[in-house]
Amino acid sequence: MRDRLLAAEKVKAIDWRDSALYLLDQRALPFEETWIAHHSAAEVAESIRSMVVRGAPAIGISAAYAVVLAARMRFAAGGDWVAALEEDFALLVGSRPTAVNLFWALNRMRERLERVKEHADPLAALEAEALAIHESDREANLTMAQLGVDLIRRHQGNPQALLTHCNTGALATGGFGTALGVVRGAWLEGMVERVYVDETRPWLQGSRLTAWELANEGIPVILNADAAAAHIMKTKGVTWVVVGADRITANGDIASKIGTYQLAVNAMHHGVRFMVVAASSSIDMSLASGEDITLEEREASELLELGGTPVGAQVEAFNPVFDVTPADLIDAIVTEKGIVERPDSAKMAQLMCRKRLH
Incomplete structure (x- = not known):
């Protein structure tokens, strides 16, 4: 691969x-x-x-x-x-x-x-x-792509529908992507029928960046509003939600783009597997859990305007750009050091003792 x-x-x-x-x-x-x-x-x-x-x-x-x-x-x-x-x-x-x-x-x-x-x-x-x-990040991307594809192959048949959020591809990394690297690899292996992409408000990284990357490579991509994700899981045969992470704590909680948490909740309800793909450099063993992560909030204008044009009533706006997904909603964390299924503190500590696989 x-x-x-x-x-x-x-x-x-x-x-x-x-x-x-x-x-x-x-x-x-x-x-x-x-x-x-x-x-x-x-x-x-x-x-x-x-x-x-x-x-x-x-x-x-x-x-x-x-x-x-x-x-x-x-x-x-x-x-x-x-x-x-x-x-x-x-x-x-x-x-x-x-x-x-x-x-x-x-x-x-x-x-x-x-x-x-x-x-x-x-x-x-x-x-x-x-x-x-x-x-090193480029090489990690290649290793994670192979590991993630092997995980998908182990749990489901071919071909299948995947769903992803934000942008975790070549634009977000030094190589082929974390979560989107796995999607790319699965496509090359003939394991993907289509990929649903959340638009990812308010910066629209899904519609502007992820959809662009996938379309450029001829991967069948379907764009959807963030709020459509649960309906898609229920009706469109999605087998995996595949996302990245900006920080992973010692117990396996993750901070990722706002909206990831609700995807994980919906995935568990609908029996859809939830995969997090991130290099070990995203793991912060100094933080016990996601409660310890500082979550960035950005300007209200990002919600109230689009390209400088007002799109909403001029009211107070709450604009957190990350949320925390608890480890008990995650089926697997894929890193270049290996895979942690059903993560917890002991498994994360064991992972960090391993050498890189590539």
Whole structure:
């Protein structure tokens, strides 16, 4: 499957070249494909905040490259550039609060800087580390795709209907996607008849991004309103809901795009299996449960406007962009280290002791 996934690759969202970070502006998709060049950590932090780049793995990778850009600027300025770099770390930490991959990537870059040997080139070491983070995510995507496909094959026959939420594909990662990587792999294996995609309000990542990715690869995709998901599970033969995660806690609870929790509740009611696909960098063993996760809330305008045009009454709006799905609603968590079925604290701890499978 690896070679077939590689051959089918069409989309990427992150490009490191010519001493700059180029990000595909996901706010403009699917109507325009515009790349934005970034030359500083401040520019990358603003692109993370403003959703030029989104998706937990992609945010982490972008932040790693941002540290390289910041280090070059601080080094060129002279003085205690390592101490000055802390300002850039703090700026990036504050860009978005929920996705743990951001903090994981920044910690990894900080640790690499601390390990630079005397007389070695610290800028080269940081760039190599950022490139390694990017490539590692790509490889994890390939491994998770195979594991997720094997799980689907084990539990149901062919072909089948899947349902997904938000965007967890090439646009959200350094490779082929987490949940959408599994969908791609299952399609290549002839196991998918059609894919239902929640539109994912209010940023419409499902209708703008996921539907675009799948359609570009000829995968049969049907777009639906978020509120139609339970009806689809009841009437359209969906066998799996496949989603990603921005943070997974020690007991197997997940934080993911708002609306994921209600999908899990509906899936359990209708006997539909619920799969979470995320790299181990999304697992935060320092948090006991989902109750400990800081959930981001964004501006009311995202609900009250669409493209700057008012679409609702001018009232107070509640706009949480993530929710927590309890572990007891999850059939399986798929990572590059392996699969945890019916997750709990003991199984998650056991998973984190394993080596990566690829």
